[in-house]
Amino acid sequence: MTTPHPATTAGADLDAIRAVALTCTECGLATGRTHVVFGVGDPAADLMFVGEGPGQNEDEQGEPFVGRAGKLLTQLIEGIGLTRADVYIANVVKCRPPNNRDPLPEEIAACSPWLDRQLDLIRPKVIVTLGNFATKLLLDTKTGITKLRGQEFAFTRAGIDAVLVPTLHPSAVLRSGGVALAQARADFGVAKRALPGPR
């Protein structure tokens, strides 16, 4: 008999789930981490961002997107008239891959039940996937981010009826500069317009 993933039995709210996630040993990334980087922001947010995985700064501080890429993400969020406190920010994998290597398929598979619980409880109206890993996971596609970015996709699963907007990962924007930054800003505009309510 297989043991259920701890995310499936972890409790009924984000705080309870976070408490269990902080003890997770479902994959090898557990051995190298300083902190589990579960997620941050408004648990009732309409807008949710999903990145790839923690880097060094995030591993040290236990919070997603606090390094250089995080500063850019914060600017892009503020550029559409919101703050980090208005949104929810999470990652595909909650522990730092060594030397910032890509997360492995088995690490993503072992970690995604945590993201599933976050999505189920937050029930965002708009999901912005940051880069290839989040986009491929949540859209279940092999198509690359440069082809998908800035478009609106339906993201529907039990209890969630959201618009998913893929955009470039902020680290890629930092590497590529001008055009990529303009594209990211445009994609954030798409996400903002997909949000409910007056703007």
Ligand code: URA
């Ligand atoms: N890159 C990510 O994908 N996530 C973070 O939290 C930080 C950098």
